[in-house]
Amino acid sequence: MKFLWIFLLLFGTLMSRAQSLNYAVESVPQALKSRAAVTIRNESVYIEMRAAHDVLQKVKRAITVYNRNGDNYAYIPLYYDKSATIKSVKGTIYDADGSPIRKINHKDFTDVSAADGFSMFSDTRLKYYQYHAITYPYTIEVEYEIQHKQNLAIPAWNPNFSPEVSVEQSTYIFAAPAGAAVRTYTQNVPAAASVSHTDKFVLHKWEATNIPAVKEESYTRNFRERSISVYIVPQEVSYYGRKGAFDDWQGFGKWVYENLLQGKQDLNETVRNNVLQLTKDCTTDKEKAKVLYRYLQEKTRYISIQVGIGGLEPFKASDVDRYGYGDCKALVNYMQNLLALVDIPSYYCIVEAGNLKQDLKADFANVQDGNHIILCIPFEQDTTWLECTSQEMPFGFLGNFTDDRLVLACTPQGGKVLRTPAYTHLENKQVRIGKLKLVNTDLKGRLVTKFYGTQYNNHADVLHANNTEKPKLLAKHYDINNISFSDIAYKEVKDDSPHLVENLSLSISNIGLHSNKRLMLPSSLFNTFTTIPRYDDRQQQVYINRGFTDEDHIEIELPDDINKQMVPTEKEFSCPMGEYRFTAAIEGNTLRCSRTLVIKQGVYDPAQYASFQEFLRSVSQTDRGRFSLELL
Template identity: 50%
Template structure:
C-alpha cells in the first residue's frame, strides 16, 4: 500500500513537471481595457513573408489568441488552404488553460483535410486543412505556428493588424523580407507608427508593429472597415505566376499584362460562328442594337459554371470551348462575349471588378491583382457606355445590379489598363 501511494504521488508530481507552462499567456496579463467588446484577444501575432525567391515565397505565422467566451470559439479555429501553388510545410501548436498551462499539443494530424470547392464552382483544385479546439472551459488560449510556401509572387498576402471586429490585439507585427535591389511597392493604410527597415548584403526587411488595439462593434450602414483599420499591401514589380512572368508598376501595366498574356490568345472563333453572328445582327440599325442581340444570344446559349484550376483562376477558357460546351465562368463568358462582339467590329473592354454587397473600388494609387474577384464587360459606345453582366441569363441588357455597380473597375486592353 505504501509503495502504491509513493507511486501515485510520483505520478502526480511528474505529470505537473512535464506539463508545459506559459505564464506569460495567463489571462491575468491581458490589459483590462482590451476586454471591452472582445470575444477574443490576440496576445501575439507575428507574420513574416520572405520573398527572396519569387517562385518560393515563404509565409510564417506565430499566433497566440485567448478565447474569452463561447462567442469567440470561431476565432480559435485555423483553416489552411492549399493547392498546386501553395504548400503547407509545417504546423504545430498548443491549447492552454486560463493560467497558461498546456492542455495538449496540436500537430498536422490534428487537422481535418477536405475539399475547399466553393458553392459556385463545379470543380476547383483547392483543399483545406481545418482545426478547431474542443474546449468548453473559458477562457482558454491557443497558440499556432505554421509555414506556407507559395510558388508565385503575383499575390502577396495583405497584412491586417486586427483581423476581426470582435477581437482585440495585444501585440502584432509584420515583417516583409526581400533581396536587396528587388523592386516592390508598399502602401500602408491607417498605420500610425513608423516602419522599421534593415538592410544587409543578403536581404532587406520592413517591419510594422501595433499594440493594444481594441475590439469594435460593427454597425449597420457603417463605412467599409478598410477605411479605418490598419493594414499593409505589398506588390512585386516583377512576378511569376504558374510559369508566366510579368511586371507592372501601375494599373496601366497590370491591365496590359492581363490582356496580352491571359486574354488575347483565347478569343479566336470558328468561321462558322463568325458567319452565324453576322447573320444574327444583319438587320440591327446600329452597334448598340447589334450588341443587344449578341447579349441575348449569349444568355440563351450559355450557363454559368465555374471551374477553377491553376492559372485558370485568372485565365479564361478558349472562346471556341465556350462556343462548343455552352458554359463557362465569369472570365470565360466575358471573353466569349467579347469575341462575338469583335466578330462584328464592336469594341469592348474585359474588366476586373471587386464584386460583393460591400462596395469596394480599386485603389487608384496602388495596383494589385488581388483587388478584383469578378469579370464584367464594358461597351464604350460614343454616347452611352454600357455594362454587361455575362453570367446572368435574365438580367436586362445594360443592367449590372448592386453586386458590381458604383465602383471602379480595371478595363484591360492592348494599350494598357485604365480605371473606369
C-alpha cells in the same frame, strides 16, 4: 544555418516574449477585452522573398477566444495548390489559466478540395482545423510555414481584421534582396516601418500593439477601410511561370491581357456565321449587342472554375461555346469574342463585387483587389456595362453587386481605371399603389408595386421562385402578421429603365383592433421603418452606401359602421440625409394614405448624425402610428 542565424537575430526579442507570454486570460488588459470576441495575443508574420518564384511565409499566432461568437476566428484554414506548399504546421490549445490542454499537428487537419458551393472545378485544396470548445475562454496557438512559387500575391497584413477583434501584439516583417524593387501600400498603420539590413536582405517591419476592439456603428463604411493593413507588390513578378513587371494599373492591365487573356478568343467560322445571321436585321451596334447578350444568356450558365493559372485565367471562348457553361472570366471572354465577330470593341473588367461598394485602390495596382469580372462596351456617348453570369439580368443593368465603384479594364494598350454607373436615390425607387377594403377587422384587396434600380435586385428572389415558394418569400418581404397572398404575378420590363412589376391580391386578418368603440388601424401598412441607430456618441462619419425612394399610395374602402369624420394628417421631416412626407385623409368612403421616404447616398460629418437619428426616429414613430376610427 545562415537562414537560422538571420531568423534568430530578427526574432530573438519577439520569440523570447512569446515564450514567456502568459496566456492566462486574466493577463489580458481589460481595455482589450471590452467589446472583443477574441484577442490576438501574439502574432508574427514573416515573409521572405528570396526570388520571384521563391517566397517563404512563416506565421505564429495565438488567439484568445472569449465566447462562442469568437469560434470562427479560431478556425485555421491553410490553402495550397501547385504554387503553394504547406511545409509544416503545429499548434497548442490553452485553457483560461494559460495551461496547455491539447497539442495540434498536421494529422489533426482535415484535407479537402477548396471548391465552394459554386465551383465545379478547383485546383486549390484546403487543410483546416476547427477546435470544438466545451468551455470558454480558451487560447489557440498555431505555427505554420508555406512555400510559395510566385510573388504576384504576397500575403498581406491585417491584424485587426474585424471590429470585434482586439490585438495585444502583432508584427509583420517583409524581407527581400537589396536590389528588389517593391511597392508598399499601408493603411492606418500605428507607425512607419522600421528598416534593417542583413548581408542578403532588406527587412521592413511593422508592429501593432494594444489595439482595442471597436463599437461598430450603424451607417459606416466597410470595416476593412478602417482597419490596419499592409500590402506589398514587387515590381518584377512571376506567377505560374508568367513573368512581368508593372508599377501601376496601366501596366498590370497590360500584363493581364498579354499573359491571361490573349489567345483565348478563338470562336470558329461556324459561330461567326451564326452571329452574323442573328444580327443581320440590327441597324446599330447597340441592337447587335442586345441580341448577342440574350444569346449568351440563353446558351450559357454560370459555374465557378478555380483552375488554370491560379484561378485568374479564363477558359477559351471555344470551350464555353462547346460546353455551355463558364465562370465570370470565361463568360466575359466569350461575350467579348461574340461582340468582336461583329466589330464591337469591349473591355474585360476586374471589379470588387458585393453589396457594400468597394473601390480598387486607385494608386496601388495589385492582384488582390477584385473578385469578379464584368464587361464594358464603350459605345460612343453611351458606355454600357454587362453582368455576364446572369441568365435574367436586363441588358446594361449591373444592380447592387457591382454598381458605383472603380474597376480595371484590361486592354491591349494596358489597364484603364473606370467607374461603373451609380444608381441614385431617384433611380432606386419603389412605387406601390394599393386598393383595399376593410371588412370587420380584416383587409382585402390588391397591390401593384414597381421596383426600379437596385430595388429591382432586392425582389429578384421572389420573381424567380416557384409558385410554392413565392408566398413564403412574400411573407418575409412584407413581414405582417396574418397576411396571405393569391393571384401573384410578376412582369419584368427590360427597357432603358428596367423595372419589376409585382401584382398580387392579399388578405390581412385581424389587422384592426377594437378599443372603446373605436377601431385602431396601422397608418403605414406595407412600409414601416423600425431600425433606429443605437448609439448617440457618434465617432465615425455617417456613410449611406446606397440611397433610395419609397412611395406608397394606399386607398382603403371603409364600411358603413365607420364614422367618416377624421382630421386630415400631414407630417413632413427632413435632414441632410433624407426626406419624409406622410398624408392621410378620408374622402367619401375612402381612407387615402400617401407615404414617401427618401434616403440619400453619401458621406456625412459625425456632427450631422444627431439630426439623422432624430429624423429616423420621427419617421419610425409616424410609421408605427395608428388611425383611431370611431365605430357607429
